[in-house]
Amino acid sequence: MATLVLLPxxxxxxxxGKIVNWCKQEGEEVNEGDILFEIExxxxxxxxxxxxxxxxxxxxxxxxxxxxxxxxxxxxGSADEDISELLGSGDHVQTNAGQARxxxxxxxxxxxxxxxxxxKPILATPRAKKLAREKxxxxxxxxxxxxxxxxxEEDVIKYLESTSAQKDSIPxxxxxxxxxxxxxxxxxxxxxVYFTREIDMATCLKLKDELNYKxxxxxxxxYAVSRALREYPAINVTLVGDEILRHAxxxxxxxxxxxxxxxxxxxxxxxxxxxxxxxxxRTSLVQLAREGKLAADQVEGGTxxxxxxxxxxxxxxxxxxxxxxxxxxxxGATRKRLVVSGEGDIRIRxxxxxxxxxxxxxxDGALAARFLQAVTGLLESISL
Numbered sequence: 001m002a003t004l005v006l007l008p009x010x011x012x013x014x015x016x017g018k019i020v021n022w023c024k025q026e027g028e029e030v031n032e033g034d035i036l037f038e039i040e041x042x043x044x045x046x047x048x049x050x051x052x053x054x055x056x057x058x059x060x061x062x063x064x065x066x067x068x069x070x071x072x073x074x075x076x077g078s079a080d081e082d083i084s085e086l087l088g089s090g091d092h093v094q095t096n097a098g099q100a101r102x103x104x105x106x107x108x109x110x111x112x113x114x115x116x117x118x119x120k121p122i123l124a125t126p127r128a129k130k131l132a133r134e135k136x137x138x139x140x141x142x143x144x145x146x147x148x149x150x151x152x153e154e155d156v157i158k159y160l161e162s163t164s165a166q167k168d169s170i171p172x173x174x175x176x177x178x179x180x181x182x183x184x185x186x187x188x189x190x191x192x193v194y195f196t197r198e199i200d201m202a203t204c205l206k207l208k209d210e211l212n213y214k215x216x217x218x219x220x221x222x223y224a225v226s227r228a229l230r231e232y233p234a235i236n237v238t239l240v241g242d243e244i245l246r247h248a249x250x251x252x253x254x255x256x257x258x259x260x261x262x263x264x265x266x267x268x269x270x271x272x273x274x275x276x277x278x279x280x281x282r283t284s285l286v287q288l289a290r291e292g293k294l295a296a297d298q299v300e301g302g303t304x305x306x307x308x309x310x311x312x313x314x315x316x317x318x319x320x321x322x323x324x325x326x327x328x329x330x331x332g333a334t335r336k337r338l339v340v341s342g343e344g345d346i347r348i349r350x351x352x353x354x355x356x357x358x359x360x361x362x363x364d365g366a367l368a369a370r371f372l373q374a375v376t377g378l379l380e381s382i383s384l
Contacts, residue, residue: 001077001081002054002057002075002076002077002078002081002083002086003052003054003075003076003077004072004074004075004086005036005050005051005052005072005073005074005075005076006069006070006071006072006073007019007039007061007067007068007069007070007071007073008039008048008069009069009070010039010041010044010046010296014041014042014069014296015068015069016041016066016067016068016069017039017040017041017066017067017069018039018040018041018064018065018066018173018174019037019038019039019040019061019062019063019064019065019067019073020038020039020040020045020063020064020129020133021037021038021063021126021129022036022037022059022063022121023035023036023037023038023047024036024037024050024056025056025059025121025123026056026057026058026059026121027055027056027057028055028056029054029055029056030050030052030053030054030055030056030076031050031053032049032050032051032052032053033049033050034049034050035047035048035049035050036048036049036050036056036074037073037074040174041178041296042178042179042182044263044292044294044295044296044298044299045292046295046296050076052076053076054076054077054078055076055077055078055079056074056075056076057075057076057077057081057083058074058075058083058086058087059073059074059121060072060073060074060075061073061074062121062122063121063122063129063139064122064138064139064140066173075087122139122140122151123144123146123148123149123150123151124139124144124150124151124152125146125150125151125152125153127152127153128151128152128153128155128156131153131156131157132156135156135160136170136171136173137156137159137160139151139156141159142155142156142159143155174261176261179261179262182323183320185323186320186321186322186323187320189323190321190323190326190359190360190361191359191360191361192318192320192321192357192358192359192360193357193358193360193365193368194318194355194356194357195355195356195358195365195368195369195372196316196353196354196355196356197353197354197372197376198337198351198352198353198354199351199352199353199354199375199376199379199380200339200349200350200351200379200380201217201334201350201351201352201379202349202350202380203379203380203381203382204217204220204379204382205334205350207382207384208220211275211276213276213279213280214279214283215275215276215279216279216282217308217310217331217334217352218254218282218306218308218331219275219278219279219282220275220379220382221306221308221329221331221354221375221379222252222254222267222270222278222282222306223270223275223278223378223382224375224378224379224382225252225270225304225306225329225375226250226252226267226270226271226273226278227271227374227378228371228374228375228378229250229252229271229303229304229371230250230271231374232367232370232371232374233246233247234246234363234367235304235326235327235358235363235367235368235371236250236303236304237303237326237362237363238303238324238325238326239324239326239359239361239362240324244362247303249268249269249301249303250269250270250271250272250303250304251266251267251268251269251270251301251302251303251304252266252267252270252302252303252304252305252306253265253266253267253302253304253305253306253322253325254266254267254282254285254286254305254306254307254308255305255306255307255308255319255322256285256286256289256290258289258290258292259290263289263294263299264299264302264305264322265285265286265288265289265294265298265299266285266298266299266300266301266302267281267282267285268301274384275384285298302322302325303325304325304327304328304329305319305321305322305325305327305328305329306328306329306331307319307328307329307330307331308331309330309331309332309333310331310332310333310334310352311333312333313333314332314333315332315333315335315353316330316332316353316354316355317330317332317355318330318355318357319355319357320357321357321358321359326358326359326362326363327356327357327358327359327363327368328356328357329354329355329356329357329375330354330355330356330357331352331354332352332353332354332355333352334350334351334352335350335351335352336348336349336350336351337349337350337351339351354372354375356368356371356372
């Protein structure tokens, strides 16, 4: 029996996905486990495997289109099977095992002779598709010069050259659009209140030089924040309706510039991990984020986020809370500053400015201040 392939729900917060690449074309044989297509969510780009074997009879959603989860995107069946009933209605249709069931099939008319094909897949080489994604180019606007009209990399380059003088804007789409929507919603729904203080980083820097493994200041902040969250669980919360949910786990997200947008991979149970374990996991997650290879569970479940722009020379900044969390710590550059000690002595110390943003609906100012004080104390007197 012919099978509908549905757009999978890859995470609890995923509502829609964009098909960026069909790895199989209509008429090709598909084996169970073959990579069928790639989708881009609000957090990652992931490959989707076929759960049924057969022939890819029809692609229903073209590359570049964004649709809600559980939307039918393709039909797999046998070579001689009649799929006209599936094309006209979503009734009496078997769906992929393990995927969401019961989604209504939008009415799709079978192509008639002489009629323009609907959602016809765009033929392009992998290099052409990669360049088009990087440059934000709509492949449907390019005429291919390859075999059977396939778009090659040179076609994309020529298109970019021909439009560079005319184009002074790029569309807000894909991950960039989703980031804009999520952060705008966070800023509008969450009354942010900010707390800034300086932290003496001398102990962390000394320890960093003494350790026999590679560690960054971001790792020290994740380590300290996770311990402070364990001490102040009222910061590790999410507002759900009229209830404040206290998370049992301390999962710290790290804001990463992945080139195509902001990605926040998550270190799960960070409060139970050593500094060395945090450093190793952070290194791996950042690499995967920049390669676009993060799995859905590696970007889900965060309860607090650390955003460090110190490596870019930023002294201090305020960050927008990453929903559905209730707090985020913005870390600035560590610089040598004149500091007056408690005894009145003037000293030169390595100091970092940090700013804690909290959702004032669920976190009071005094609680936020005590939490930030705890983070400061842990960093200034850290010992492993």
